[in-house]
Amino acid sequence: MTYTSSLLRLLDERGYLHQLTDAEGLDALAAKQVVPGYIGFDATAPSLHVGSLVQIMLLRRLQQTGHKPVVVMGGGTTRIGDPTGRDESRKMLSDEAIEANIASIRTIFERFLTFGDGPTDAVMVNNHDWLGKLGYIELLQQVGTHFTINRMLSFDSVKLRLEREQPMTFLEFNYMILQGYDFRHLARAMGVRLQMGGSDQWGNIVNGIELTRRMDGQEVYGVTTPLLTTADGAKMGKTAAGAVWLNDDALPAYDFWQYWRNADDRDVGKFLRLFTDLPLDEIARLEALQGSEINAAKIVLANEVTRLCRGDEAARAAEATASATFAGGGVGQDLPEFDLPAEGIGLVEALVGIGFAASRGEAKRLIAGGGARIDGEGIADEGFHIPGGTEVRISAGKKKHGVLRPVSAG
């Protein structure tokens, strides 16, 4: 359908829409007033990773089209654990750890959203603030009456766990109730009218909408984004080295940049639309590049996303390093480094030391497989000794490069 509100038009054009609870209703609302909308985020780690980037961008789009983003940190729900998509119960985190995680995650949002007191300024709230105050009896009476066990059991998050014969505790079973309560609370306390989230959150969002309607008679809306996978079917944001974290201190900017630079050809257009602010006609042009020319588009993608998430400087440095490293065969600023002692170092030790191999055995296998290089030169001898004195470039495979830098005398 064609939307009249700039919000839904933008979301539609750029590929954010999967399901809407009431497309016309929301479209009409967004066309005539500022819609405060929220997305909930976990506080289980000190950083979010690329898997959450769609949701973050969604809040950014909300603000770009004149609405108010509300970031809900799951300080309360993290204490329970979302059973969605999980076989195993989540570990409990201490209160201090959760608070620290929230503070760290906030720094990411500050890059994507403008916070403040204005009507369309972003705010961040913590659902522990209201969930923590709820008494058990109060919760059962007010909220519990609106949920039937029959319905709760029919939710995928519950059903899958039962089908796979994995345990689900009563604690986790309550997650959806508290999640739903969040929406109702926010609608009441802050006039929030929209919740967004990944497609796996559909059930939770619908619960919140119904609860809000039943308790307060207030009409609220829900939007979900498609489940994002890379073209080869993997979940976004996971690499060999682990999750692609958004926070500076969790993943170096160069590695972050490389993640995007190595995107699958087929994903380039989609990623540009979702994760950058580039205009659509520009994206269409980049996306249409054929053969190896698409690499230019990947560089634009890497630059733009890194710029948003890590800042202009980080993006430029990462690109410079990449171009020096790959095109020039030299070394760039941002590469990982390891000390090169004056007397030199064994190749195996260097590979382990710089983090390219997890164990000596792995380093040896890498060498035996022909994947180790010094200054671009393949080294097949696992007893190879790297002489000290001059800086050398060490590589594991074609993509992982680092620098062995002589330790300054004294």
Place this chain on the structure above:
RNA sequence: GGACAGGUGGCCGAGUGGUUAAAGGCAGCAGACUGUAAAUCUGCCCGCGCAAGCGUACGCUAGUUCGAAUCUAGCCCUGUCCA
């Protein structure tokens, strides 16, 4: 509380006394081909050791045995049904 089924390497999943560091698949790493892409093919994929080898590992503990992931006992955990 009772009956039954089950707990194997990152995941899935074979394996019922030695030849099992444990089949196979997925994921991952490297090589070839390329474009720092995909697909394909090849090799690798617990740790230490140049190596012979050593150490650790099949829920936990104690046993039986020359020898156990495999047998026994107790315990812990999970599921299903019953109370």
